[in-house]
Amino acid sequence: MCQFRKRKEEPKMNFLELHDDCLDNILLHFGFDEILPLFNELHTRFDEAIERQLHRFRDLQFSMRHPPPFHEGFMLLLGRHLNSLHITVGYSTSDKDFLRYLNPLCQGASESLRLRALKLDHAKWSPDIVNAVCKVARSLLFLDMRHCDVRDYQITRLLESTDKMEALALLHVHNQTGDSYLQHNVLNRVPALKLIHITILGILPFSPEELSQQCPHLSFLISDLINREFKIYGPPAYLQDYYKYYHEYFKTP
Known part of the structure; x- marks a missing residue:
C-alpha cells in the first residue's frame, strides 16, 4: 500500500517583514506613476519606504x-x-x-x-x-x-x-x-x-x-x-x- 507524505508547507513571509534596505531595493525599480498610487494604501512603514524614494523625483x-x-x-x-x-x-x-x-x-x-x-x-x-x-x-x-x-x-x-x-x-x-x-x-x-x-x-x-x-x-x-x-x-x-x-x-x- 502506497503512502503519500504530506507536503511540508514552506514558511510564508509578510512583505512588511523585509528589512528597510530590501524595501528600498524593490521600490528603486518603481517609477513615479507607480509609486504614487501606493502611498497611504498599505502600511505606514511602506509609506516611509516610499518617502525615501522621493529624492529621485526632485x-x-x-x-x-x-x-x-x-x-x-x-x-x-x-x-x-x-x-x-x-x-x-x-x-x-x-x-x-x-x-x-x-x-x-x-x-x-x-x-x-x-x-x-x-x-x-x-x-x-x-x-x-x-x-x-x-x-x-x-x-x-x-x-x-x-x-x-x-x-x-x-x-x-x-x-x-x-x-x-x-x-x-x-x-x-x-x-x-x-x-x-x-x-x-x-x-x-x-x-x-x-x-x-x-x-x-x-x-x-x-x-x-x-x-x-x-x-x-x-x-x-x-x-x-x-x-x-x-x-x-x-x-x-x-x-x-x-x-x-x-x-x-x-x-x-
Whole structure:
C-alpha cells in the first residue's frame, strides 16, 4: 500500500517583514506613476519606504491636462525634496484644481528650502497663486512666468519676497501688465538678481538703456514677439550661465 507524505508547507513571509534596505531595493525599480498610487494604501512603514524614494523625483514636471493622482500628504512630502518644479496649467484649468496641487507642493518646499527653480505655463495668476509662490520665493534662483498672465503688483510682491533670485522671466503685454516693477528702487532690492528676460507683446514700456544704467548689476534680455527679435542690455556675462542652468533645471523629456 502506497503512502503519500504530506507536503511540508514552506514558511510564508509578510512583505512588511523585509528589512528597510530590501524595501528600498524593490521600490528603486518603481517609477513615479507607480509609486504614487501606493502611498497611504498599505502600511505606514511602506509609506516611509516610499518617502525615501522621493529624492529621485526632485525635478518634477507635469501638466494639469493629465495631472498625477492626487494625495495631499504625498504632495507635501514630495515638495520637501523638490529642486525644480514645472507645471503646465492651462487657462481653462480652475484655480481650485491647480491650487490643490500647488499649495501642498509649495508648503513642503517652503519647509526644506530646496526648491531652486519654478516654471508655470499658461496660468492667469490670482492672489492665491501669488501667496503660494511667495512661500518658496526666498529659496528660488529662477522663476519663469513667460507664458503667464501676471500683473506688475504681483511681480513686485514676488521680488519683495526673495533675496536669492538670479533670473526672472516674464511676459509683458502693453496696457495690461503694468510697469511698476520696472523701477530701479524695486529691482535694486534684490542684489542677487542678474537677469530679467522680458517677452514683450506691444510697445516696450520702459527705456532699457536708462534702467540698465540705474541697475548696473542687472542684464535685460528683451524678446519682441511681434518683430521676432531680441536685444541685450547691460552686462552680457550672465547670459551663458542663465541658459546653461535653465536647461539643467527644466529638462525636456
